[in-house]
Amino acid sequence: MDIERIKKSIRNIPDFPKPGIQFKDITTLLQNNNAFGETIDYFYNTFKNKKIDVIVGIESRGFIFAAPLSLKLGCKFALARKPGKLPSDTISEKYELEYGTDAIEMHKDAIND
Numbered sequence: 001m002d003i004e005r006i007k008k009s010i011r012n013i014p015d016f017p018k019p020g021i022q023f024k025d026i027t028t029l030l031q032n033n034n035a036f037g038e039t040i041d042y043f044y045n046t047f048k049n050k051k052i053d054v055i056v057g058i059e060s061r062g063f064i065f066a067a068p069l070s071l072k073l074g075c076k077f078a079l080a081r082k083p084g085k086l087p088s089d090t091i092s093e094k095y096e097l098e099y100g101t102d103a104i105e106m107h108k109d110a111i112n113d
Contacts, residue, residue: 002042003042005035005038006029006035006038006039006042009028009029009032009035009039010024010025010026010028010029011024011025011027011028012024012025013025017099018099020098021098021099026061026064030064039065040065040068040069040072043065043069044069044072044073047069047073048073052073052075053075053076053111054070054075054076054077054078054110054111055069055070055073055075055076055077055078056078056079056080056106056110056111057077057078057079057080058080058104059079059080059081059082059085059104062080063079076111078106078107078110078111079106079107079110080104080105080106081104081105081106082102082103082104082105083103083104083105084105085105086105086106086107088107088108088109089107089108089109090105090106090107090108091105091106091108092104092105093105
């Protein structure tokens, strides 16, 4: 599957969650087993010749793609979650959104053992 076919598998929702935002709804991609599998294969083929130690899946849509890709690449998978969702010591980073700010956290030991 090429990138244009992948893009066509994703529904665009204009003005969600606020006017002017173009929300990319991946549920249409995930409901199609072939499209989802081919998307993971596309990512795999893009990165298979790179030395990757860890893939970070960012809450929550990132988990869906990063976990199977890390298995396929044979590397570690780490979670980046919304504040307060992880049970152990964390590090945090704030970031800007089109409609505000937010933060993500990771366990301090998620990347370096």
